Amino acid sequence: MPARFPLDIRQIYVDPQAARLPRGQDILNRFPDAERIEVTSHWNIPGLHGNAGLVKDWLRIKRQILVLGVRKTLKMRPNGRSADFIAPGMANGCALSCAYCYVPRHKGYANPISTFANIDDVMTALSRHANVLGAKVEPNPVDPFAWVYDLGENSDLSVDALISENVRDLVTLFRSLPNAKASFATKYVNRTLLTYDPQGRTRLRFSLMPASIARVVDIGTSPIHERLAAINDFVGAGYEVHLNFSPVIVYEGWTTAYTELFRQVDAALSPQAKAQLAAEVIFLTHNAGLHEVNLGWHPKAERLLWTPQWQETKRSEYGGENLRYRRGLKGQAVKHFTTLLRRELPYCTVRYAF
Structure with missing residues (x-):
């Protein structure tokens, strides 16, 4: 059975500026029965963001509430791992409920999708940036020929495509940029994307983990077997399809489970x-604030994610304090994981692992 449809939008918090744009009008017309609540900022909605009492409604809010705003920051941030640059995303937040997702750390106790209506501004910024870069003359682990832009750092574009035509427009844009590719990771199989005709200019990264663990921490996503079954179809439709083993969670029996996953x-x-396959590997990073949020709606997941006996505190590049696997343990785990991966899937390039 496919994953359930993740959206049942009943309330839309609307920035009037977004409502005046053509894409904003399209989104509002897509959900005509939803209650509309005018707000001045998609980042500061009293009663929604930072309200600890809403944590019990975590799943309902993600499915039933949408925030419609305007993207103000249009900068391209250098990356060097999943992509050469992180593009200004057209959404923030997700209707899926992966227990390890870092995006809720910034929003408090409710994390519905905030989607942005000024798609033309973002596409203009992307085109200008790619044109200034010119040809990619030196290959790197991201891609040997194209500048790669990650479009979905803070959302899942397969779900965003249920809300508007923003994703289709972006895939279409990259067909016209001969020196650039789009990229995004996803945990939701949206077969409408098969009609977008990417012509090899969009890299879709299917996120995978052992199914028994995904059933606990990947709430609302497409089952692992459905993601696996979709890969060939997306390759056939013109996507470059890579794998995203993220996050890798260490638990008793994890290497046996991943060996079975690689064979699947x-x-x-x-x-x-197989001929075009590559993968990225990212071990779990957790956070005390997210831990507290999860205890309010899904404590079972924290038995996998919050393992202080194996973790240590480390300050992130953005100044926050996160929990990561202890240095010695993590180094051994990364080495063991990549050894297993190369043994079971020798044709799969490991672009990076940490």
């Missing part, structure tokens, strides 16, 4: 999919 991947993929 091998059995599922066509020769065409």
Whole structure:
């Protein structure tokens, strides 16, 4: 069975500036029965953001509430791992409920999708940036020929495509940028994307983990077997499809589970999919604030994610304090994981692992 449809929008918090734009009008017309509440900022909605009493309604809010705003920051941030640059995303937040997601740390106790209506501004900024860069003359681990832009750092574009045509417009844009590719990771199989005709200019990264763990921490997502079954179809539709093993969670028996997952991947993929396959590997990073939020709606997940006996505190590049696996343990775990991956999927390039 496919994952349930993740949206049942009943309330939309609307920035009037967004409502005046054509894409904003399209989104409002897509949900005509939803209650509309005018707000001055998509980042500061009293009674929604920072309200600890809403944590019990975590799943309902994600499905039933949408925030419609305007993207103000249009900068391209250098990356060097998943992409060369992080593009200004057209959404923030997600209707899916992965327990380890870092985006809720910035919003408090409610994390519905905030989607942005000024798609033309973002596409203009992307085109200008790619044109200034010119050709990519030196290959790097991100891509040997194209500048890669991650479009979904703070959302899942397969879900965003249920809300508006923003994703289709972005895939269409990158067909016209000969020196650039779009990229995004997803945990939701939206087969409408198969009609977008990316012509090899969009890289879709299917996130994978052992199914038994995904059932606990990947709430509302497409089941792992459904993601695996979709890979060949997306390759056939013109996408470059990579794998995103993220987050890798350490628990008793984790290496046995990943060995089985790698064998499931091998059995599922066509020769065409295998020939273009690459992967990125990211071990779990957790956070005390997110831990407290999760205890309010999904404490079972924290038995996997919050393991202080194996974790240590480390300050992030943005100044926050996160929990990561202890240095020695993590180094051994990364080495063991990549050894297993290369043994079971020798045709899969590991672009990076940490």
